[in-house]
Amino acid sequence: MELRECLFLIKQARILKTNLNCATKVDVKSNRCDPEINIAFIDDHKVKFKTSELTTLDILQRLHEFSDEKDPKKNEKVVVMTKAKKRSK
Numbered sequence: 001m002e003l004r005e006c007l008f009l010i011k012q013a014r015i016l017k018t019n020l021n022c023a024t025k026v027d028v029k030s031n032r033c034d035p036e037i038n039i040a041f042i043d044d045h046k047v048k049f050k051t052s053e054l055t056t057l058d059i060l061q062r063l064h065e066f067s068d069e070k071d072p073k074k075n076e077k078v079v080v081m082t083k084a085k086k087r088s089k
Contacts, residue, residue, distance in 0.1 A: 003035045003051045006059045039063065041070055 009015065011024055021042070034052040037059065041047075047066050051059055068074065 002054060002056045002059065003037060005056045006037070006051075009056070009060070010063075039066070041066075043070070045070075 007024075007026060011026075016022060016024075034050055037049045037051055039047045039049075049059060049062060054062075
């Protein structure tokens with residue numbers, strides 16, 4: 001049930017609009033195996049979560065950790081221009 005709730009949250013239109021490069025594909029199997037989520041990033045890095053013992057919050061937090069590492073803007077340095085710096089240029 002936790003995985004279904006997580007997928008419901010991820011597939012909301014307002015969430016998908018935040019990253020147009022994100023594609024989701026759901027493959028539901030009824031073979032009595034433990035629930036899992038497989039994630040493939042653009043750089044061919046793949047992650048598999050065994051979600052039988054995870055809550056929705058756990059799944060989303062771990063997904064955020066992996067996707068945050070892939071964020072190219074994360075390492076950009078923010079330069080704050082003060083009025084004094086602008087005048088000196």
